[in-house]
Amino acid sequence: MDATPTKLLRRGLKALWLTASSGGVALWRQLRExxxxxxxxxxxxxxxxxLVPGHRLRGGEVGRRFAHRLNRTWQLCRKQPRELVLxxxxxxETNAPSEAQAALGHLADLGIGYTQAIALDNRAATTRQxxxxxxxxxxxxxxxxxxxxxxxxxxxxxxxxIGALARQLGMDVELVAAxxxxxxxxxxxxxxLLESAAIMTIDVGQPPPSTPLQPVTPCP
Numbered sequence: 185m186d187a188t189p190t191k192l193l194r195r196g197l198k199a200l201w202l203t204a205s206s207g208g209v210a211l212w213r214q215l216r217e218x219x220x221x222x223x224x225x226x227x228x229x230x231x232x233x234x235l236v237p238g239h240r241l242r243g244g245e246v247g248r249r250f251a252h253r254l255n256r257t258w259q260l261c262r263k264q265p266r267e268l269v270l271x272x273x274x275x276x277e278t279n280a281p282s283e284a285q286a287a288l289g290h291l292a293d294l295g296i297g298y299t300q301a302i303a304l305d306n307r308a309a310t311t312r313q314x315x316x317x318x319x320x321x322x323x324x325x326x327x328x329x330x331x332x333x334x335x336x337x338x339x340x341x342x343x344x345x346i347g348a349l350a351r352q353l354g355m356d357v358e359l360v361a362a363x364x365x366x367x368x369x370x371x372x373x374x375x376x377l378l379e380s381a382a383i384m385t386i387d388v389g390q391p392p393p394s395t396p397l398q399p400v401t402p403c404p
Contacts, residue, residue, distance in 0.1 A: 214380040222340035225361035231335035237314040238273015238283030252362035272305040282306040341375040
């Protein structure tokens with residue numbers, strides 16, 4: 185879940201007002217851009233750090249959309265081991281596994297190598313918090329002195345909003361598509377519409393100033 189019901193209602197009303205005041209042009213333009221990103225996103229990245237945002241679980245289990253993200257992560261790590269894979273997502277119910285814990289179990293079932301460093305963020309409850317939780321892992325440079333790169337792996341309909349939030353946070357991220365290609369099903373198109381409306385309600389402002397962070401050594 186990315187917001188409380190009250191916040192969702194407020195954002196919905198704001199998106200409705202922006203759409204109506206522009207005669208529908210604002211939503212149409214954002215929808216086209218969201219679709220373009222969904223359609224053109226790459227399925228590959230050489231980034232040192234991979235972030236997998238959480239997704240609502242189904243009875244404590246990983247659902248189809250979440251599984252797409254994790255399957256892509258496994259494929260990337262199988263081709264090229266990473267410095268760190270960050271699994272993010274909170275527990276929506278008391279005494280239930282967190283999304284991050286369920287993701288770890290799914291990757292283990294796929295056979296991800298035991299040498300692959302993985303970290304869990306069990307507290308992130310929104311897309312913004314998913315990104316904020318990854319920032320500290322980018323503090324230390326790589327062995328050759330270059331900044332670490334962060335790739336965020338998610339469903340194609342979700343990538344445009346991730347990019348918009350990352351820009352607001354002052355983060356440079358690569359967007360990696362979970363699905364092999366974009367498929368314009370009714371459900372996917374509805375998701376694009378909802379994501380476009382959500383992007384329209386993101387508060388625009390100066391990104392927060394970056395603060396020095398302590399280097400983090402990934403835990404095996």
